[in-house]
Amino acid sequence: METGLNLDWSIAVNALPFLLTGAKLTIIITVVGLLIGFFIGAITGLARTSSNKLFSGISTVYVEIIRGTPILVQALYLYFGVNQLLQHSAGFKIGSTTAGIIAIAINSGAYISEIVRGSIQSIDKGQVEAGRSLGMSSFKTFIYIVWPQALKRMIPPLGNQFIISLKDTSLFAFISVAELTRQGQMSVSATFAAFEIYTFVALLYLCMTMSISLVLRVVERRLDVN
Amino acid sequence: MMIQVIDLHKKFGNLEVLKGIDNNISEQEVVCVIGPSGSGKSTFLRCLNKLEDITSGQVIIDGIDISDPNTNINKVRTELGMVFQQFNLFPHMTVMGNITLAPIKELGISKKEAQENGLKMLDKVGLRDKADVYPSALSGGQQQRVAIARALSMNPKIMLFDEPTSALDPELVGEVLAVMKNLANEGMTMVVVTHEMGFAREVGDRVIFMDEGVIVEENTPEEIFSNPQNERTQAFLSKII
Ligand SMILES: Nc1ncnc2c1ncn2[C@@H]1O[C@H](COP(=O)(O)OP(=O)(O)OP(=O)(O)O)[C@@H](O)[C@H]1O
Ligand SMILES: [Mg+2]
Numbered sequence: 001m002e003t004g005l006n007l008d009w010s011i012a013v014n015a016l017p018f019l020l021t022g023a024k025l026t027i028i029i030t031v032v033g034l035l036i037g038f039f040i041g042a043i044t045g046l047a048r049t050s051s052n053k054l055f056s057g058i059s060t061v062y063v064e065i066i067r068g069t070p071i072l073v074q075a076l077y078l079y080f081g082v083n084q085l086l087q088h089s090a091g092f093k094i095g096s097t098t099a100g101i102i103a104i105a106i107n108s109g110a111y112i113s114e115i116v117r118g119s120i121q122s123i124d125k126g127q128v129e130a131g132r133s134l135g136m137s138s139f140k141t142f143i144y145i146v147w148p149q150a151l152k153r154m155i156p157p158l159g160n161q162f163i164i165s166l167k168d169t170s171l172f173a174f175i176s177v178a179e180l181t182r183q184g185q186m187s188v189s190a191t192f193a194a195f196e197i198y199t200f201v202a203l204l205y206l207c208m209t210m211s212i213s214l215v216l217r218v219v220e221r222r223l224d225v226n
Numbered sequence: 227m228m229i230q231v232i233d234l235h236k237k238f239g240n241l242e243v244l245k246g247i248d249n250n251i252s253e254q255e256v257v258c259v260i261g262p263s264g265s266g267k268s269t270f271l272r273c274l275n276k277l278e279d280i281t282s283g284q285v286i287i288d289g290i291d292i293s294d295p296n297t298n299i300n301k302v303r304t305e306l307g308m309v310f311q312q313f314n315l316f317p318h319m320t321v322m323g324n325i326t327l328a329p330i331k332e333l334g335i336s337k338k339e340a341q342e343n344g345l346k347m348l349d350k351v352g353l354r355d356k357a358d359v360y361p362s363a364l365s366g367g368q369q370q371r372v373a374i375a376r377a378l379s380m381n382p383k384i385m386l387f388d389e390p391t392s393a394l395d396p397e398l399v400g401e402v403l404a405v406m407k408n409l410a411n412e413g414m415t416m417v418v419v420t421h422e423m424g425f426a427r428e429v430g431d432r433v434i435f436m437d438e439g440v441i442v443e444e445n446t447p448e449e450i451f452s453n454p455q456n457e458r459t460q461a462f463l464s465k466i467i
Contacts, residue, residue: 124314126310126312126314127314127316129277129308129310129314130308130310130314130315130316130373130376131328132277132303133275133277133303133306133307133308133377134303134304134327134328134332134376134377134380135300135301135302135303135304135328135332135380136300136327136328136331136332137300140331140332144327144331145316145327148318149316149317149318152318
């Protein structure tokens with residue numbers, strides 16, 4: 001095959017430092033976004049198990065809106081839509097990286113909310129009755145008895161969500177966040193070595209998602225000793 | 227009087243499950259509650275520590291009216307141990323963790339003191355050597371004995387049992403009943419919902435027969451088992467003995 005494509009992996013190797021700066025930003029957006037997302041998810045998930053109609057109502061609306069719209073639309077909406085309003089009314093804009101972090105936080109928060117609610121509701125109500133019958137308040141019963149057991153059940157679905165959120169950051173190439181996918185696109189347009197560069201990009205994502213799987217498996221095993 | 231129940235009614239929605247229960251239980255008394263399934267035995271027991279809200283009437287525990295919404299129910303509950311059919315041990319904690327949680331978090335005693343006391347309670351139920359294992363490693367009978375030790379760790383004045391041996395394999399029933407018998411001999415005030423007529427006969431001071439949300443008949447075990455007065459009691463006993 002004389003006219004065959006000559007793959008030149010050195011191009012990709014040369015582009016690696018550039019790709020790694022993108023991977024670093026991918027990790028930062030994912031970690032910060034998920035930390036905030038977990039916080040949002042825990043609060044709204046709890047609110048949905050509460051008997052307070054207002055709290056559970058607000059949380060349900062939030063979850064439904066976020067789950068019912070694509071994350072790309074949410075990111076575009078924030079970065080272009082909301083920014084247009086902000087610029088007119090307050091004279092400033094959210095940066096693209098910040099918009100990405102907010103999008104991950106709000107988006108993962110909705111899914112984590114469901115995970116938290118489901119895990120809490122899956123704990124047998126005999127556990128609560130045992131705690132209450134010992135004289136513990138509902139708050140203490142929740143903190144010492146329900147939450148630790150629920151947390152353990154949350155780990156596999158949370159791991160799943162962490163991986164999904166990490167991959168979702170690739171969509172922020174559309175709002176010109178210099179994350180891994182975007183850096184890959186730029187390298188390709190400079191070198192035309194699409195196969196080599198995208199192979200590297202894919203492998204870098206795989207490294208990151210496999211690290212998440214690994215960490216969660218270790219955490220799960222730790223907790224399983226009990 | 228340890229427990230006073232005055233015209234207790236309990237409804238779940240439109241379903242009236244307790245239709246006016248009156249009863250007094252004195253200190254050190256062991257009262258066994260028997261009756262057909264769905265007669266309201268568990269509901270009655272659960273009203274005694276307000277695990278079920280009281281629809282109307284009064285429940286007075288050691289002088290404190292728990293049907294009064296202003297009563298601090300958590301404080302009263304520390305004096306009322308409860309043992310469930312399904313044990314309800316905390317699976318994420320060791321046996322010692324189960325037994326010391328409420329004393330540490332609710333009574334505010336030190337961990338060391340709680341553990342010393344915990345070992346005494348485990349001695350009582352014959353499980354001192356199981357302090358560091360998790361509940362899942364125990365047999366049903368052992369789990370229920372830990373549950374009894376957990377309730378005792380709060381140093382309650384009254385113990386409530388809801389069919390404590392019904393979930394156990396027959397060969398494990400005896401060890402749990404033996405622990406309960408010891409407790410009774412030590413003078414614990416006990417209310418026991420049970421299908422173990424042998425236990426009721428031997429350990430009970432009084433047997434209450436419930437049907438359809440009312441107390442149909444109550445008497446000493448000898449009287450109620452050998453000479454039941456009400457025909458519903460007769461029918462029930464003839465079926466199970
Ligand atoms: N939380 C609840 N909501 C609605 N109905 C209930 C509830 N708990 C109990 N009931 C109903 O109240 C009635 C009495 O129930 P209870 O559990 O007190 O009976 P029981 O005498 O303990 O029966 P068993 O011997 O089967 O345990 C039953 O008809 C039951 O279906
Ligand atoms: Mg029952």
